[in-house]
Amino acid sequence: MASSEGIISLGPWGGLGGDRWSYRASGGITEIVLRVEGNIKSISFKDASGLVSGTFGGTGNDPNDRGKEKKIAIQWPSEHLKSISGTCGRCKGLLVITSLSFITNLTTYGPFGTAARETFSIPIADSTVVGFHGRCGYYLDALGIFVTPANSHGSISVGQWGGPGGDPFSFRVGSWIKEIIVHEGTNIKSLSFKDGNGHEYGKFGGKNANDTGEERRIEIDGHSEHLTSITGTYGDYAGMVVITSLAFQTNLTTYGPFGNATGTSFSIPIEGSVVTGFHGRGGHYLDAIGIHVKPRDIEGTISIGPWGGRGGSPWSYITNRGINQIVIHVGSNIKSISFRDTTGLDSATFGGENPNDIGERKTVLINWPSEHLISISGTYGNFSTLLTITSLSFTTNRATYGPFGTGSGTPFSIPINNNTVVGFHGRAGHYLDAIGIFVKPQTTI
Numbered sequence: 001m002a003s004s005e006g007i008i009s010l011g012p013w014g015g016l017g018g019d020r021w022s023y024r025a026s027g028g029i030t031e032i033v034l035r036v037e038g039n040i041k042s043i044s045f046k047d048a049s050g051l052v053s054g055t056f057g058g059t060g061n062d063p064n065d066r067g068k069e070k071k072i073a074i075q076w077p078s079e080h081l082k083s084i085s086g087t088c089g090r091c092k093g094l095l096v097i098t099s100l101s102f103i104t105n106l107t108t109y110g111p112f113g114t115a116a117r118e119t120f121s122i123p124i125a126d127s128t129v130v131g132f133h134g135r136c137g138y139y140l141d142a143l144g145i146f147v148t149p150a151n152s153h154g155s156i157s158v159g160q161w162g163g164p165g166g167d168p169f170s171f172r173v174g175s176w177i178k179e180i181i182v183h184e185g186t187n188i189k190s191l192s193f194k195d196g197n198g199h200e201y202g203k204f205g206g207k208n209a210n211d212t213g214e215e216r217r218i219e220i221d222g223h224s225e226h227l228t229s230i231t232g233t234y235g236d237y238a239g240m241v242v243i244t245s246l247a248f249q250t251n252l253t254t255y256g257p258f259g260n261a262t263g264t265s266f267s268i269p270i271e272g273s274v275v276t277g278f279h280g281r282g283g284h285y286l287d288a289i290g291i292h293v294k295p296r297d298i299e300g301t302i303s304i305g306p307w308g309g310r311g312g313s314p315w316s317y318i319t320n321r322g323i324n325q326i327v328i329h330v331g332s333n334i335k336s337i338s339f340r341d342t343t344g345l346d347s348a349t350f351g352g353e354n355p356n357d358i359g360e361r362k363t364v365l366i367n368w369p370s371e372h373l374i375s376i377s378g379t380y381g382n383f384s385t386l387l388t389i390t391s392l393s394f395t396t397n398r399a400t401y402g403p404f405g406t407g408s409g410t411p412f413s414i415p416i417n418n419n420t421v422v423g424f425h426g427r428a429g430h431y432l433d434a435i436g437i438f439v440k441p442q443t444t445i
Contacts, residue, residue: 007130007320008156008295009271011144013120014088015095018137022345023053024146024318025130026303026425028076032102036113037067039089040097040140045132048076051316051425054348057136072102072109079106081129084145089116096139123290127156133345144269149294155276159290161266162234163241166283171201172276172292176222180248181215184258188232188243188286189213193278196222204282211238211284218248218255225252227275230291235263242285272320303425305436307412308380309387312429317347318422318438322368326394327361330404333383333390334432335359339424342368354430357384364394364401371398373421376437378402381409388431 007024027048035041035058042058058066074081081104089098101110124147131146149156155172175196183189183206190206190213206212220227232246244263247256270293277292317339325340329352336352336359352358366373378392391405414437423438 012134012142014142018135018141022133032072035067041067051314057140085121087116088118125157155294162288166281166287170279180218183213185213205286208284231267306426306434308434312427312433316425326364329359331359351428351432377413
């Protein structure tokens with residue numbers, strides 16, 4: 001199986017407790033399972049290939065605080081998840097996710113949980129959710145999404161924020177946004193743009209000849225610097241709801257804020273993106289604004305394996321960062337496995353569901369970026385009447401770590417070159433039943 005996709009990260013929203021985690025689906029997300037009681041205790045996912053994510057949150061092991069199960073079935077491919085909304089609040093002194101809704105192209109599921117004052121939502125169009133990330137521990141502390149474009153433009157539309165006045169506008173550039181011209185005063189009077197090919201867009205707003213404001217110009221190099229997001233405020237001005245302030249974020253710095261930051265604030269916590277255009281409304285002033293973004297990187301991954309038995313449940317883990325830590329629990333076989341990427345995001349633990357046989361913890365540290373994982377090898381055989389992974393070794397461009405386990409049973413190895421391992425997949429339950437890898441060519445990193 002091969003795929004080619006660009007990923008944009010939005011969020012997370014919530015608290016700073018627990019451990020960081022991420023999940024990327026292999027195909028469309030078809031099921032979401034929540035445990036809810038006042039707040040969101042935990043969340044897990046299943047994709048179109050039947051792979052399950054593991055459970056994020058709910059690590060307190062208190063049977064009286066696990067919550068009630070809520071299951072959402074998404075009828076992929078005619079239905080796809082495109083956004084989320086929810087609230088954050090306090091539970092036992094922690095800032096956690098207290099309610100969630102899931103928005104598809106057909107309907108909205110939820111809200112689940114208890115709504116709190118601190119809300120979050122993602123006004124987003126032309127997108128498909130392909131994964132989630134956040135923080136978790138006893139509960140679901142924080143949540144964000146990974147999205148890909150769901151249109152022929154290869155971009156998604158985020159926003160818009162502001163008022164309903166003025167005329168609608170929208171544009172996308174074919175190169176990069178090279179220049180932004182802002183006219184500002186107590187609010188944003190107008191915006192206009194120029195792209196890397198010299199094409200001009202706008203002016204949007206600025207139709208009140210008696211209130212045109214001061215001109216500000218932003219120059220963006222386009223080779224080393226690119227526009228990634230915007231922040232701002234909107235509120236009342238001259239009897240209208242308009243954009244009162246704006247700042248423009250690039251991969252290097254923030255320009256602004258311009259205007260007067262009064263009213264309701266908005267921001268877009270987004271990573272892995274390039275702003276390719278703007279949309280909104282303009283008349284006497286800049287009434288509303290949103291952005292068109294597309295993924296910064298295009299990734300092609302290849303799935304190899306898995307090897308092992310057919311017990312347990314299917315799982316997968318994939319990252320667009322480097323893997324720099326692998327934790328396995330080992331005895332006569334491999335009890336469980338988990339991963340951490342270079343941003344500190346932890347995967348779920350795959351396997352390890354037999355509390356009477358958890359094994360000894362072993363940690364493999366990979367010195368990214370000079371060292372990267374290129375392959376695995378191991379054995380699979382019978383353990384406690386199950387066909388499981390009995391040993392594993394991890395090969396990087398510099399060394400081999402292992403073998404861990406007993407090395408009994410049928411061996412497997414993957415003699416491949418010029419690649420980087422970007423994820424794993426397999427089956428797991430009481431133990432690690434099966435394992436395979438996702439790789440991408442080294443030349444595309």
